Amino acid sequence: MRIKSILAASGASLVLAACTTTANDMDMASTSTSAAPMADAGDMGTAKPAELASLIDEVEIPYEKFTLQNGLDVIVHTDRKAPIVAVAVWYNVGSKDEPKGESGFAHLFEHLMFNGSENAPEDYFQYLQEMGATDYNGTTNFDRTNYFQTVPTAALERALWLESDRMGYLLGAVTQQKLDNQRGVVQNEKRQGDNQPGGLVFYEIIKALFPAPHPYDHTPIGSMADLDAATMDTVQKWFRDNYGPNNATLVLAGDISPEQARPMVEKYFGPIARGPVNEPAMAEITELSSDVRTVMKDQVAATNIAKYWTAPGMLDRELTALTVGTQILGGLASSRLDNALVRDEKLAVGVSAGNFSFQRVGILNVSATARPGVDPALVEKRLNELVADFIRTGPTEDEVRRAATSTVSGTIRGLEQVGGFGGKAVTLASGEVLADDPDYFAKQLEILATLTPGEVQAAMQRWMTRPSMTLVLEPGERDGTYEEAASVAAAPTSAEDAIAEEQITVTKIRPKPPIAGTAELDFPDVQHVTLANGMRLNYAQRDAVPATYVTMSFDAGSAADPRDKRGLESLALGLFDEGTTTMSSQQIAEARERLGASISTGGGVDRSSFTLSSLSANLVPSLELMSDIIRNPAFADAEIERVRNQQLTGIQQELRTPQSIAARALAPLVYGADNPYGGPGSGTTESVQSITRADITGFKDRWIRPDNGQVFVVSDRPLNEIVTALNAVFGDWQAPNVAKGTKSFGSMAAMPTEPRVVLINRPNSPQSFILGGQRTPVDPREPTYVDFLNANNALGGNFLARLNMNLRESKGWSYGVRGAPQTNENAVGYVISAPVQADRTGDALAELIRETGDFLDSNGVTDAELERIVTAQIGELPGQFETSGAVLGAMQQNALYGRPDNYYETLAARYRAQTGESLDAAVRAAIDPDRFVWVVVGDASVVRPQLDQLGLDVEVREMGQ
The missing domain is CATH 3.30.830.10 (Metalloenzyme, LuxS/M16 peptidase-like)
Incomplete structure (x- = not known):
């Protein structure tokens, strides 16, 4: 699981997605797998979810920590499930630490640190690929800069050499040409984000909530002008001031022990000299003097109304209460805003709420996207009323438990990954760097286990009754002038100049160590069984975490859509969990949350699938819920119209987003307008408006049936338990008395003879x-x-x-x-x-x-x-x-x-x-x-x-x- 799901609520709004800048393109873990016994498959009607306390007991990351003489903190977690080790290096510096005129420097330097060091002068991706690395990247946000990669155990020493070379021996390889090039790349990263619908909104939020001078008064991507002004002297000073070993934390998680790790870490990082230590900038939690209202226009399909409040940062005791509060308000599928604005009153096509917490400050957010044709003023009025009512009455005990269970279950399902954006290494490093405690995540879970409705209400009352910023984003042409770069990277005037500019200085020769062999893949054995309903079960056992994943895949996909009904499969899949013959969509959402289960639909152009991610302790009741969703959808007229409006709004957004515009235009040119691969899976406005309830029920009867699908399971539980559970829940499922669907691909479009x-x-x-x-x-x-x-x-x-x-x-x-x-x-x-x-x-x-x-x-x-x-x-x-x-x-x-x-x-x-x-x-x-x-x-x-x-x-x- 990504630690963000504990420290910042789910359901992030569009405009806050830009909070973290990733350049080049967080899992809590335990070695324990002693889950509570799976509920008896014969007790389907009485099977109860596991207790929250027992679930939290599954979440731990044993580690050892030591510190080198030069101040580098090292944390080691052992996980022997695969011959891989996650390597994460976190530097205690982010955009909040940038002085005036140097915005974007932390992020710019993150790019430069991928462009080669003195003993590894090529792009770092060259060396990462030599090692067979996976899950590698680097990111910068307000509070820290990090680099991570997962490498085969045999390549760990090479990875440590590589990371230590850019920590201690970088500047001799930073040339003017590299600086100019990466400045251009970063400015194009900024253009790419800003070019998206709503891409300029976050700048306005930061400007209003944290007015200058404030450490959080600018975004990590920086301004074009400051990036233009970066010189070799200023970026080299930035490195010397912030990237010493005593301002960093190294985490190793995976097929490694502390005893094995320490000599290697000492060898490669020990000789690096200490540097200055960045004391993270202090920052007050600002308070607006009065409510602020901003109206912006952009290429959006519908009006979005969002409200923002400043809040405490991640070190505050109220963090967990605020996070749970915003989950209940607008983050969970069963949230108050979802239930009122989307399901019941049908004023909005989408809502969200979140607690976006940084080290020193946070931002509380609620938002709603008005349904086209509905007066946005009415949506805003109801949004304010619902927020006020929640603050006045507080959550129920059941809401708090459901939010907590959803968080913990996500954590458990993330126990497998050692690295990447959300693995164990990142979780330990985040706690160490930002909270001075690798076990920070565990302390948050302890608070979560005993959190009361009163604590949630008190936190919401304290912070969401202060003045707020309201930002309304309306469809239309952008206002104002877009910030553009002034500088253009100067090309060398001659081949000799180019060679001179690329000359690097090696201050200490450090030969790269060999890679000690290659590990062979041991893919899990796959077993096949025919279930009582005739479906083929494909099963593999993985016991690293007490979780079960079940996919029911049907031979359909968007390629099954009739030519004049494109978007049918998408609309139908979106309706399966919006009410069954015995449960409302709200009841389904609440049941999922109590179980800590995720049931999603998807599959792509060739297959339609339903995927359950379940705690094994709750497998049987989770399968019961999945069965009801697949077999007994109500397809109520009111729900059809609601989901249809959501899909139509999504189509309109695709028609305004550069990537989607291009993809929708290219497909018919490549495959042909009449070919199943030639149309957009979401459909067109006309095709989606023409779909009837009979079309939707017909899709289910022709395609979502046991004689047209297979089951795929990966679980810690043995095959016989899985078969017993599936047969108990799905064994009596029979195909309807209508013919299975067939696809017709026909002829493809003629390809051009010239571009x-x-x-x-x-x-x-x-x-x-x-x-x-x-x-x-x-x-x-x-x-x-x-x-x-x-x-x-x-x-x-x-x-x-x-x-x-x-x-x-x-x-x-x-x-x-x-x-x-x-x-x-x-x-x-x-x-x-x-x-x-x-x-x-x-x-x-x-x-x-x-x-x-x-x-x-x-x-x-x-x-x-x-x-x-x-x-x-x-x-x-x-x-x-x-x-x-x-x-x-x-x-x-x-x-x-x-x-x-x-x-x-x-x-x-x-x-x-x-x-x-x-x-x-x-x-x-x-x-x-x-x-x-x-x-x-x-x-x-x-x-x-x-x-x-x-x-x-x-x-x-x-x-x-």
């Missing part, structure tokens, strides 16, 4: 979104599919691929570029996506065309690329299937494409047999550089003149066409 461009005009866009695609003859069932994937890893498949290294790392025109297969059961497309700064749209598209053409013509996979890619793919295999969720997904992929159960265990041998020639042959048989259709979403007044210079056929469309 063409469709420009969709989205005025006032600081970035353009480029999406190019074509259909390929690739078959995912054939062995050469793996060759195609690895060839693409050289062209567009990862950070080091040529397309990204060109437009991001070389030119700084984009935050990130990817090329990837669009793999479906009956067709495989290939898509290149590139968000680029508006004034470089034409140049960027020209580079994409040139780079792709060169690669497919004569400049194929090099020996160095082959070695890097194969090494990475083999090394990553053990880490890819660390969690039950990953195993569950892999089992479904194997079933979809008819692969053997041990498919992933066979990949290492396939990778080792690959050659440059075999990869070139695979990718050149798949992609034709002359058959790309390029969709560009941007401001036509800026972009069209650039595209005209390329000599391509350009068709201009307006948004919504």
Whole structure:
């Protein structure tokens, strides 16, 4: 689980999603698995949820901590379930510590620290891939900067060498050219976020709640002007002041003991000299003198009304009470706002509430998105009334317990992961750096276990009766002028200048240690059983946590939608848990929360699925709830209209969001408008409005039935218990007396014989979104599919691929570029996506065309690329299937494409047999550089003149066409 789910409430609103800046693109754990016995499958009607106290007993992360003489704090947690170790380095510095005129420096330096150090001068992703690392990244927020990667145990020493080199030996490798390039990348990251609907809102919130001078008066991404002003002297001083070992914490979690770890840590980090210690900036909890109201316009589908209050930070005793209070108010599926505004009164299509807590301060938030056609003033009035009523009356005991159980169950299900954004390493590091206590999460759980309704009410009364900021975001053109960068990275004037600018200084030679072998993947054994209802059960046992994951997958997906009823599958799936013949949608939501269960729908274009994530102690009642949802949906007319309005609003938002605009335009051009893969899965306004209740019940009867699906289970419980439980709950499920559904793919669209461009005009866009695609003859069932994937890893498949290294790392025109297969059961497309700064749209598209053409013509996979890619793919295999969720997904992929159960265990041998020639042959048989259709979403007044210079056929469309 991500620690944020304890420290900040779920249900984050759109505008607060920007609180944490991640550059380049939190799990509480226990070694204990002694869960309470699973309820007897024969006691379905009387099975009760496990007690909250017993659930909390499952949550612990045993660790040892020691400190080096230079001040580096080291925390080690042992978890032997897989031959991998999570490595996390947290620096006690964030954007709140930036002086005036240097906003964005912490984040800018996070980028620079991925650009090479004195003994590892290449992009760090090069070294991470050599190690077979997974879950690697770096992030910056108001309070800290962190770096993390999960590596095979045999590569741990290499990982420690790498992290220590950028901690102690970085500055000699920071050149002016790297600074200019990463400044451009960060500015494009800012443009990319700001270009989204609502992307400018968070700046207004911060400005109103924490007016300057205040440590939290600016966002981590910084201002364009301050990024322009960054010089070599200022960024080097920033590093010297903040990145010493005594301002850092190293956490190792996984296949390692403290006794094994200490000598390696001493060897690589011990010689690094101490530096200054950053004393995190103190910050008062500001209070508005009176209520503030701001109205903004943007490319949003419906009006959003949001209210914000300043609050205490994460170290305050009231943190947990405020978090639970906002969950009950608008974070849970059963929340007060959901029940009143969305379900009963149908004034809103969505609501949220959250407690967004930083180290020193927090922000309480409630919001509602008005249903189109409803007066936003009425929504705002009811929102204020409901908040006031909650503060006046407080929550019930049942609401508090449900919120607590939901939090704890999410924590338990996250026990498997050692690293990544939300693993054990991050949890320990966060507590140590921000609260001076690695066990901070456990103390929050202790408070949660005994929290009373009175404590929640008192906290809400204290903080949500103070003056607030109301921000109304309305559909329309943006107001004001967008902040743009003044600087342009200066290209070297000559080859000699380029070499001089890239010259690095090595202050101490530190040879990289060898990687001590390669671990082989041991994919869990998969067993197959036929259930009493005839469904095939695919089962794998994983006992790291007391949890069970169940997916019922049906051969449907959006490809099952009739041509004139697109969006039917999406609408139907959205209705299954909105009321059954015996339970209302509110009762279903409350039952899930009492059980600590998650039941979600999805599946994609080829399959429709229902996935249960359950505590094993609560498996039987959770399965009972899942069965009722799948087998007995009421499809009540009122619920159909409510969910239809939500889907229609979502469609309108897709028509305003750059990535979605491009995807909706590209699909029919690649697959054909009449092909099942050629239409948007969410449908169109016209198609969704035409869907009737008979269409929805017909979809269920034709597609969601036991003779059209399979069951996939990953659990800590043995197979016989799982079979007994499934048969008890689903064994009597019979197929209806109607024919199963059939899909018709028909003919595909004719592909162009030369590239063409469709420009969709989205005025006032600081970035353009480029999406190019074509259909390929690739078959995912054939062995050469793996060759195609690895060839693409050289062209567009990862950070080091040529397309990204060109437009991001070389030119700084984009935050990130990817090329990837669009793999479906009956067709495989290939898509290149590139968000680029508006004034470089034409140049960027020209580079994409040139780079792709060169690669497919004569400049194929090099020996160095082959070695890097194969090494990475083999090394990553053990880490890819660390969690039950990953195993569950892999089992479904194997079933979809008819692969053997041990498919992933066979990949290492396939990778080792690959050659440059075999990869070139695979990718050149798949992609034709002359058959790309390029969709560009941007401001036509800026972009069209650039595209005209390329000599391509350009068709201009307006948004919504």
